[in-house]
Amino acid sequence: MVETKSVLGGAIRRREDPALIAGQGLYTDDVAPTGTLHVAFVRSPFAKAKILSIDTAEAAGMAGVKAIYTADDVRHLGLLPTQVAVRARPLLADGQVAHSGEAVAMVVATDRYLAQDAAEAVFVDYEAQEPVIDLKAAAAGDIKAHDDMDSNVIIAWTAGPFGDEDGIAKTRETIQAAKDRDDTVTVSIEMVNQRLVPTAMEPRSVVADYSPGYNRFHVHSTTQIPHALAGAIAKTFDLDNSQVNVTALEVGGGFGAKLNVYPDEILVAFASKALGKPVKFTESRREAAVNTIHGRGWVATATMTGTRDGQILGYELDGLADMGAYTQNFTAAIPFLGLFVGSGQYTMPTYFNVACVLTNTVVTDAYRGAGRPEAEYYLERIVDAFSREIGVDPAEVRKKNYFDKFEDAVSPIGFAMDTGDYGANLDALLEFVDYEGMKARRDAARAEGRLVGLGLSSYVEVCGFGPSGLSDLGFNWGAYNVDSAFNGSGLVRVGGDGKATVHIGTGPSGQGHQTTWAQIVSAETGIPVDNIRVISGETDDTPVGIGSFGSRSAAVDGAAAHEAAGRVKAKAAKIAAHLLEAAEEDIRFEDGVAHVAGSPDQSVTWAEIAKTAYHPHLLPEGMEGGLEAHAVFSPGNATWPFGSHICMVEVDPDTGNVDVLEYLTMDDCGNVINPMIADGQLHGGIVQGAGQALFEDAIYDEQGTLLTTSFMDYLIPTATSMPSFQMERTTTPTHVNPLGVKGIGEAGTIGSAQTVVNAVVDALADLGVKHVDMPVRPRRVWEAIQAAKEA
Amino acid sequence: MEITLTVNGEKVTADVEPRTLLVHFIRDELRLTGTHVGCETSYCGACTIHLNGEAIKSCTTLAVQADGAEITTIEGLADGETLHPVQEGFWERHGLQCGFCTPGMIMQAAKIIEENPDPSEDEIRHGIDGNLCRCTGYHNIVKAIEYAAAKARGEEPEPAEWETV
Ligand code: FES
Ligand code: FES
DSSP states (O other): OOOOTTTOOOOOOTTTTHHHHHHHOBBBGGGOOOTEEEEEEOOOSSSSEEEEEEOHHHHTTTTTEEEEOHHHGGGOOOSSOHHHSSSOOSSSOOOOSSSSOOOOEEEESSSHHHHOOOOOOOOEEEEOOOOOHHHHHHTTTOOSTTTSSSOOOEEEETTTTTOOOOOHHHHHHHHHHHHHSSSSSHHHEEEEEEEEEOSSOOEEEEEEEEETTTTTTEEEEEOHHHHHHHHHHHTTTTGGGGEEEOOOBOOOOOOOTTOOOOOOHHHHHHHHHHSOOEEEEEEEHHHHHHHHHHHEEEEEEEEEETTTTTEEEEEEEEEEEEEEEEEEGGGHEEEEEEHTTTTTTBBOOOOEEEEEEEOOSBBBOOOOOTHHHHHHHHHHHHHHHHHHHHHHOOHHHHHHHHHSSSEEEEOTTOOEEEEEEEEHHHHHHHHHHHHHHHHHHHHHHHHHTTTTEEEEEEEEEBBBBGGGGGGGGGSSGGGTOOOOOOOEEEEEOOOOTEEEEEEEEEOOOOOOOHHHHHHHHHHOOOEEEEEEGOOOSBGGGOOOOOSSTTIIIIIIIHHHHHHHHHHHHHHHHHHHHHHHOOGGGGGGEEEEEEETTTTEEEEEEHHHHHHHHHHHHSSSOOOOOOOOEEEOOOOSSOOOEEEEEEEEEEEEETTTTTTEEEEEEEEESSSSOHHHHHHHHHHHHHHHHHHHHHHHHOOHHHHHHHOOOOOTSSSSOOOOOOOEEEEEOOOOOOOOTTTTTTOOEEEEEEEEHHHHHHHHHHHGGGGGGGOOSOOHHHHHHHHHHHHHHOO | OOOOOOOETTTEEEEETTTTTTHHHHEEEEOOOOOSSOOOSSSSSEEEEETTTTTEEEGGGGGGGGTEEEOGGGGGSSSSSSSHHHHHHHHHTOOOOOOOOOHHHHHHHHHHHOOOOOOOHHHHHHHTTSSSOOSTTTTTHHHHHHHHHHHHHTTTOOOOOOOOO
16 A cells, blocks of 8 residues: 555554563453452343342352342432433333343352352243334334333434424425426435444453442443443442542453443442442353444435436435434434434435334444444445436546535535545545456456446545534533543643653543554654553543544544643743753754754753753742643544445355455545554454445344344354455545544444445346345345346 | 363363363463453354364363363463564554454464465465454454464565554
């Protein structure tokens, strides 16, 4: 790949890695304080049932059992704190079960095997009720997910432009008028964006240790949001946040699944306090499938109208999103994130309407991309279908309808976007991949009778939340007792040895923050990267921060670290000027020293500056001692990364198997801090999106039992699922943060599923196939081929 | 039941319950926590170790089955301070992100290049097909193993896809 120059120093090896490759990285389940007790949950086999009685007598007498808790024991702690508490959940099912796998009782024993033995001996008498599982049936509303609700539909996100009823009506009229014209073409497809299990390789784990003498909790948890967890526990037990220290050690993947405070995290804290012992709970893989959130789960109809030469005149998306049985952290807000990018990179009038529906299934919430992959999937699939219908190259149709290169534009739905140059990005991809050559290769393969297809798509996403002003609209973390909006926060401290520590409230799960934040601070101060240590995932030792999710850490908290570093440098410059008897403006920082511009010999090291800072009598008159700064950073806007992907697939006509032959990308995430890490984020993101397109599917039976709880039934991509990538990037910096970075954690996932499906449909188009729902597993593809042949 | 085995070159004798899984014995009793549990059903490979010279999944092996065996875990793979070529490859080629799959992936990869010193991309991909990674998309894992194989052959690995500084 061609080198992209980073403003911040480029690819350096990760400092996280030496421990991890030696098996010495510490994850939550590796924590085992002496005397730790272990938890096993009793879970409901029914999706909807009344709990008539719970008999714990036999289990309570079994070897090693210390306690068994039910809703009666924890009701006083209240419901699980959540941000959008439309239907908050109890910590343990309280008289009523609303999804299969819901925890009904909690067993605490001296070891994990004994806890499980006892959990199996707890007898629960259920009265099963008919659940509502199917999304459309739930929206129609005969059966309610909860008997006390009037409707399963809890909110609808409607836009066009956002929030303005008159605007929405006018947009719909405009679109209708376009449809009514004789010279327009309208295509409409109902598509499923199926339910997924996020599946971080590390199952969730939490260890709570309560110290009665200090009335403090120390909780280890594998979480993306340590400060929210600390706040939630403090709130539950009526403590100050400073009485709870949450440590997130290495987090073995998150993808949104660890962007929640879970009942089990509160419950182990409760048990530790009650029993005076450390208490641990670690999910099994099977359990994770019903205990940790799911993602996606939409059914929607996309409709596009335009002229025969490819001018799009209107786009409508109308559908339903499955919330599962309760609302947890962001549950009902996920489709809202889709609405943000509902009109994508295009200028056409757009109507977006997605209703949030409760069902008796596992709760859905943010899964990598969270709303944006759904929105882009529908949009890019229908652009593809529209292009095919009018017989114009999909690249041409896209370019014709893109926003021109811009700084600060407003999307048709009404959102302010930072920067974009979509046409140049797509052109760069087409040149990079030799688009005409790819088409020729596809056509040559087809001429041999092979089912080969080419899939193109582009995306814009929105991330890097964000501006603290959103707090007034309810976007803050008050529900978890965290006194913060979505802004960032970072503290940089230079110790007396001239080495720096960065204290930051992020919650990484493999993104290489230790390396990246060190690069940011090094670039600003000239302190060598190896002399900068990053401290995160420890609430006692970091300023309040809201964690890592939504591709926000670099653009928001990284920018805060940069600001803090700048302030430290400004003070250091004053001290250096004092020591060198030079003017402050003439001080330059390079390679770990401050020198006078033009005379490199006149210099002091960071260690000498720092030593002075901690001996105030050596400082200039009136200057305070110490060398640190804390910056709270609120960006001017969220960031809007974009890109274009293309892939080639081959379908086996006899089996329906889809083979992805090539996958090439041109992404634009603004400035890049470490290209090695940014590319790695794309690789993983693309494969997760392709995993949705090709394999992954959380399947319920009619009774509401999840059938896909192991890796045998829930297929995630393996090493043979996808080819190696060919990647390039364009660079369109943002102006909403001082680093010019946008975010890269989710872009790959947001751009990839539709790329694969577009290619599969292209491969089958000559047979008359117009759409195949995800996952495009062999049987479904084979059936689509057969149906097309019969038609 | 009493079992005696050699773990990373040291003799270990312990009394275990017959139902104890080998992975739990390694993690909980020996406190070698580099070996991970990702599924307990022999699909994900996070628990891969070497037992009598074979790469095996320790979550579906009982501790008692390892009586008399020689075991190497990720903690015992490096030669003192010198990293195993596969470990080096993973670091040099960004073959890991969260690192959870990494110990199992490295143990598997070490066997692949031991048995086939010059594997093709396809052979590498098939060789790690039983080890799941949710972070990397496998792209850089393949590069890391190619790097390691070249190193183990005494050759210069292909340059990285990015410019290193
Ligand atoms: S834990 Fe052994 S294969 Fe997954
Ligand atoms: S690096 Fe996270 S699962 Fe492989």
